[in-house]
Each structure stands twice: as C-alpha cells, then as structure tokens.
Amino acid sequence: MIEGAIWRKWVFFYVPMALFLLFLLFPFYWMVITSVRPDGELYRPWNSINYNPFWTWKPTLDHVRYLFEETLFASWLWNTTFIALASTAISLVCGVFAGYALSRLNFPFAGSLGTGIFITYLVPQTLLFIPLAEIIRNYRLGDTPWSLILTYPTFLIPFCTWLMMGYFKAVPKELEECARIDGASRWQAMLYIVIPVAIPGILSAGIFAFTLSWNEFIYALVFLSSPEQKTVPVGVTSELIRGDVFFWGPLMAGALLGSIPVAIAYSLFVEHYVAGLTGSVKG
Amino acid sequence: MGQVVLKGINKFYESVHAVKDVNLQIRDKEFVVFVGPSGCGKTTTLRMIAGLEAISSGDISIDGNVINALAPMDRDIAMVFQNYALYPHMSVYDNMAFGLKMRKFEKPEIDKRVREAADILGIGELLKRKPRQLSGGQRQRVALGRAIVRHPRVFLFDEPLSNLDAKLRVQMRVELKKLHLRLGTTAIYVTHDQVEAMTLGDRVVVMKDGVVQQVGEPLELYNQPANKFVAGFIGSPAMNFATVTVTEANGSLIAENSGLRIKLPDETAQRLRGHVGREVTLGVRPEDLTVADTADLDHPCFDAVIEVVEQLGSEILLDMKVGEGVMVASIEPTARVKVRDKLRVAMRPSRLHVFDAKTEAAI
Numbered sequence: 263m264i265e266g267a268i269w270r271k272w273v274f275f276y277v278p279m280a281l282f283l284l285f286l287l288f289p290f291y292w293m294v295i296t297s298v299r300p301d302g303e304l305y306r307p308w309n310s311i312n313y314n315p316f317w318t319w320k321p322t323l324d325h326v327r328y329l330f331e332e333t334l335f336a337s338w339l340w341n342t343t344f345i346a347l348a349s350t351a352i353s354l355v356c357g358v359f360a361g362y363a364l365s366r367l368n369f370p371f372a373g374s375l376g377t378g379i380f381i382t383y384l385v386p387q388t389l390l391f392i393p394l395a396e397i398i399r400n401y402r403l404g405d406t407p408w409s410l411i412l413t414y415p416t417f418l419i420p421f422c423t424w425l426m427m428g429y430f431k432a433v434p435k436e437l438e439e440c441a442r443i444d445g446a447s448r449w450q451a452m453l454y455i456v457i458p459v460a461i462p463g464i465l466s467a468g469i470f471a472f473t474l475s476w477n478e479f480i481y482a483l484v485f486l487s488s489p490e491q492k493t494v495p496v497g498v499t500s501e502l503i504r505g506d507v508f509f510w511g512p513l514m515a516g517a518l519l520g521s522i523p524v525a526i527a528y529s530l531f532v533e534h535y536v537a538g539l540t541g542s543v544k545g
Numbered sequence: 546m547g548q549v550v551l552k553g554i555n556k557f558y559e560s561v562h563a564v565k566d567v568n569l570q571i572r573d574k575e576f577v578v579f580v581g582p583s584g585c586g587k588t589t590t591l592r593m594i595a596g597l598e599a600i601s602s603g604d605i606s607i608d609g610n611v612i613n614a615l616a617p618m619d620r621d622i623a624m625v626f627q628n629y630a631l632y633p634h635m636s637v638y639d640n641m642a643f644g645l646k647m648r649k650f651e652k653p654e655i656d657k658r659v660r661e662a663a664d665i666l667g668i669g670e671l672l673k674r675k676p677r678q679l680s681g682g683q684r685q686r687v688a689l690g691r692a693i694v695r696h697p698r699v700f701l702f703d704e705p706l707s708n709l710d711a712k713l714r715v716q717m718r719v720e721l722k723k724l725h726l727r728l729g730t731t732a733i734y735v736t737h738d739q740v741e742a743m744t745l746g747d748r749v750v751v752m753k754d755g756v757v758q759q760v761g762e763p764l765e766l767y768n769q770p771a772n773k774f775v776a777g778f779i780g781s782p783a784m785n786f787a788t789v790t791v792t793e794a795n796g797s798l799i800a801e802n803s804g805l806r807i808k809l810p811d812e813t814a815q816r817l818r819g820h821v822g823r824e825v826t827l828g829v830r831p832e833d834l835t836v837a838d839t840a841d842l843d844h845p846c847f848d849a850v851i852e853v854v855e856q857l858g859s860e861i862l863l864d865m866k867v868g869e870g871v872m873v874a875s876i877e878p879t880a881r882v883k884v885r886d887k888l889r890v891a892m893r894p895s896r897l898h899v900f901d902a903k904t905e906a907a908i
Contacts, residue, residue, distance in 0.1 A: 436630035439597050444691070445618045445647035454643075458634045 325511035357422025429463030547731030578746035623692035804868010810894035
C-alpha cells in the first residue's frame with residue numbers, strides 16, 4: 263500500500279484506480295445502455311434537445327426480442343457453445359498429454375519440440391486460414407461446425423500444451439517418483455497424482471481455450487456461410503450490419519448476450535484460475 | 546529379508562562420471578548411511594537402488610535377485626523423500642493407503658495397516674487432514690507412515706530430516722532409530738550431516754566425488770579414518786591438520802613445520818620410519834588436544850596463541866594460531882583462558898593420525 267499522508271493515497275492509488283476502472287468498464291456500460299435504448303433515442307442527432315447519450319428513461323427489451331425473433335441468434339448461441347466446448351475438450355486432452363510428455367519424459371529433442379509447438383502458436387490465423395480453407399474444402403467440411411471444431415485446435419493445442427508444460431514443471435517430480443515406488447505405473451502416477459495436482463492449471467487452460475474459441479472470428483467468417491450455421495461473433499456482425507446500416511440496438515444486445523457465458527465461466531472458476539496462473543502447488 | 550548388494554555400480558551423465566565403481570554389501574536388517582558433501586554421488590546411488598535412475602554399469606541385487614531392469618514398483622522398496630513428496634490432494638489416510646491400493650490390497654487390510662502405522666508414529670488424529678494442514682514434523686511422520694505401511698524389504702531415505710528445524714531434527718533422529726529397531730527392516734539412508742550418519746548408522750559409507758572413501762561402523766570411521774577426507778569429514782569440530790616434514794634426530798622421529806616441532810610418539814614413529822625426509826599430514830582431533838600441564842610432559846606439545854574462545858557450556862572451543870596455521874582444541878569448560886593467551890598444548894599420543902601428503906591415505 264501507499265505509505266504516508268492521506269492525499270498521497272488519493273493521488274497515487276484511488277484516483278488512478280478509478281480512472282483505470284472507468285476506462286475499462288466504459289465499453290461494457292455503453293454496450294448495456296445501447297442495448298436497452300429505444301431506436302428513437304439511438305438515432306437522434308447529437309445536437310437535438312434533451313440529447314443524453316449516457317442514460318435512458320425509457321428502457322426497452324425490443325432489441326433482445328428482435329434478436330431472438332427476427333434473427334437466428336438462438337442458433338448462433340447454440341453453435342458457438344457447441345463448437346467452443348468441443349474444440350476446448352479436444353485441445354485440453356491433447357494439451358494435457360503433450361504438456362506432460364514434453365515436461366516429464368526425457369526423450370531426444372523434447373526441448374526443441376516444445377519450442378516448435380510454441381512457434382506454431384505464433385503463426386497468425388490471418389495467414390493460416392488460407393491453407394486451412396483448402397483442407398476444409400477438400401474434406402467437404404465447409405459450412406459445418408466441424409470445420410471449426412477441427413481447426414480451432416490448431417491454435418488451441420499449442421496454447422494448452424505450452425500452459426500445461428509450465429504447470430507440470432511446477433509439480434515436484436518427487437510426487438510422481440514416490441507414486442511409482444508406491445506401486446503406480448507411469449500412466450497411473452500421471453492419472454492419480456500429477457493430473458489431480460495440476461487441476462488448477464487444466465482449468466485455466468480450459469477457460470482460456472474456451473474464451474479463445476468463443477470469440478474467434480476469422481475462421482468462423484471464412485468457413486461458415488449459411489446464416490443458421492454461424493457463430494455469435496460472425497452472425498451478429500454479418501446479419502446486423504447490412505451495407506452501411508448498423509442496427510446498433512440488436513448489435514449491442516447480441517454482443518452483451520454473447521459475452522455473458524464467458525463472464526460466467528470466468529467467475530465460476532476464478533479462484534482455481536488464479537491459482538493456476540500463479541502455479542501454487544504446496545506440498 | 547532385505548539384503549542389498551551393489552556390484553561395480555557406475556553412473557554416467559553424458560560426460561560426467563557421477564558414481565564410480567561402488568561395491569557394497571548391505572546385510573539384512575542393517576541401517577546403512579551414505580554420507581558425503583553435496584554432489585558426491587550418494588543420492589544418485591540411492592536413486593539407482595530405487596530404480597529412479599538407470600544404472601550405467603554394474604548390478605544391484607536384493608536378496609540375490611538382480612533388479613537392474615525392474616521398475617521401481619517391482620523392487621519392493623519404500624522411499625522417503627527430502628521434501629516429503631506427500632500427495633497434496635489426498636488426506637493423510639489416503640496418502641498412506643495409496644501404495645496399498647495400487648497393489649490391490651483388500652480394504653480391511655489397508656485400514657488395519659494404516660491405523661497400525663499411524664499408531665506407531667502418533668499421527669492417529671491427523672488421518673483426515675490434508676498435507677497442507679500439517680506442520681513439518683507431522684508431514685515427515687506421514688511420509689514415514691506411507692513407507693512403513695507397505696512392509697517393504699528395504700527403506701530408502703533421501704535426506705529426510707534436512708527440512709526440519711534443528712530441535713525437531715534431533716527428535717526425529719531418535720524416533721527413526723527407534724523405528725528401525727522396532728521394525729528391523731533394512732534401511733539405506735542418505736545425508737550430508739555427519740552427526741546423523743554417526744548416530745543412525747550401523748555402518749556408514751563415506752563418499753566423495755562418486756567414490757566410496759570408506760565403509761565402516763561409526764567409531765571405526767572416527768578412530769581409524771582411511772584417509773584425510775574421511776578424517777576431516779567425520780567428527781565435529783573437524784580434525785586439525787598440519788603438513789609437516791619428518792626428520793630423524795637422536796634415534797627418534799621429529800615432525801616439524803614453520804610453527805610446529807614435535808617429537809613423535811613411538812607408535813606413530815614406527816609407522817613413519819619409511820617417510821623420513823618426506824612431507825606427511827598430521828591429524829589430531831580437537832578433543833585430543835589439552836592444555837599442557839606437568840602430567841603431560843612426555844606428550845608431544847606445541848605452542849599456540851588463542852584467537853577465539855567459544856564457550857559451549859559443556860566444553861570450550863579454542864581457535865588457536867599455531868605457527869602459520871590454525872587449530873581448534875576442545876577443552877574442559879572449567880579452564881580459565883582468554884583471547885591472546887599463549888598456551889602450551891599437548892596432544893594425546895595414541896590419538897595422532899598421519900596421512901600421506903600426496904595420496905592423502907592414512908599411514
């Protein structure tokens with residue numbers, strides 16, 4: 263904490279903190295307020311009388327209703343959930359095993375293999391979608407959820423592997439050695455000892471993977487074309503921006519509803535997730 | 546039964562030769578301690594016995610069966626680690642039961658053995674707790690409990706007491722000894738602490754740079770060290786050394802250097818007949834030095850100046866300047882001495898050690 267006079271606390275702690283919070287939360291506030299304002303207020307010019315962009319006295323759920331009745335938002339929500347969960351599950355399983363192998367098994371080139379995996383994560387998606395599109399087309403996966411479930415792991419697996427490698431390295435190797443002397447095979451030692459101890463790490467890798475695939479845009483935009491197959495980020499932007507007309511109310515309502523599941527996922531696991539990031543394994 | 550035989554054991558880490566040709570027979574029910582400075586290969590040797598480290602060459606056998614290729618789980622051993630290695634997500638009970646569950650023991654048998662071990666170690670009330678809710682000493686007990694429930698042929702201990710504070714360490718040391726007497730299981734114990742080695746071991750193996758320096762009972766190491774390293778490593782405070790040249794005068798042998806000139810007692814002189822004119826290292830333990838009085842006139846004596854007086858209550862340690870070198874003497878607590886006093890110090894003649902100045906082997 264800041265020591266000394268009260269004004270120092272205000273100048274160096276409370277005021278900067280408040281400014282930071284304001285900066286951080288304002289977009290969310292804007293999203294919420296826009297999604298409940300009637301159209302009449304939304305499209306009023308800035309110089310009209312009673313112009314008040316930060317508040318509304320006539321909140322409405324019209325935009326949400328529009329979203330569910332006039333667009334395929336419910337399908338988009340379902341598609342996104344399914345795709346995010348499936349690709350997260352695949353990536354977690356692969357990432358946990360790969361991370362374990364790279365950090366615990368001594369085999370030739372383990373180090374360079376780990377670095378190699380990390381480098382694949384650095385290849386930008388904006389480049390990778392071009393060859394991937396070719397593959398998706400050849401396997402006739404275009405416009406199906408599988409086109410995303412199978413391509414998201416291309417960046418999720420390296421990410422999970424890297425995170426899990428770090429976490430497994432923090433688990434004392436004596437735990438595993440002790441289990442192996444106690445009568446566990448390498449596989450059992452991993453299953454009963456190392457993985458349970460690494461659960462905070464697995465949870466944080468899972469949450470990150472889920473968020474990354476939930477918010478993913480480029481692949482979803484390229485590989486999906488029919489409206490009923492789309493995910494929330496793509497559906498909202500492609501169906502609610504028509505030409506140069508922005509349907510701000512439904513757009514913001516869609517963005518708001520789309521970010522709620524992620525927020526819930528974070529808040530449910532926040533404790534484990536923080537523990538996972540700080541790698542706290544206490545014997 | 547638990548007879549362990551190491552035959553020509555070597556360990557290479559790429560170009561490093563970490564353990565060099567170790568040969569050792571550990572008898573059933575014996576408590577053997579490996580001791581040496583860090584990096585001497587003692588832990589590597591233990592880990593090779595445990596099966597956690599591959600053997601580069603040589604054979605390890607337990608009760609006559611070579612176990613080189615067996616997985617750790619098939620060697621019928623139990624190990625206690627320095628950092629306890631308790632499974633953090635399991636209760637004390639589950640920690641202790643894990644090994645038995647893995648070996649498919651019946652539930653009632655597991656329960657019986659865990660409670661029995663918990664009773665022996667006095668941790669009956671802690672069975673439901675998680676490791677993080679335990680103190681260091683309690684964790685140590687759980688780690689021991691986890692080893693003893695298995696009734697293995699051999700216990701392996703890898704510096705199990707070094708994470709405890711000094712007082713608890715002494716207490717646990719005594720308990721370990723009692724436990725061994727009670728269970729009678731062969732134990733191999735690794736430590737860098739020579740006091741632990743001396744107090745716990747039926748036999749002690751002193752290692753340095755991957756080579757076994759001497760194997761023997763604690764007092765044997767103390768009284769007849771095989772070389773200068775063992776002499777300096779065993780015993781606290783450490784043995785005093787002085788490099789001297791052996792000369793002959795009037796039929797008796799004299800050892801001298803710039804600040805020291807002593808007439809060697811007969812038995813030492815006999816051993817040094819062949820070394821006249823050469824350099825040897827003289828070794829004498831602090832407790833074998835006394836402040837000379839008239840009774841000691843025929844003992845080898847030398848002059849010293851006190852630099853530091855350490856009052857330990859039960860004894861006084863004197864750090865003295867002797868010629869160019871320093872020596873430590875442990876003397877009676879009643880002695881009246883102070884810094885800068887000049888003393889005449891006597892050596893107990895039968896307790897003089899001599900080592901070859903080059904090979905450092907005892908003469």
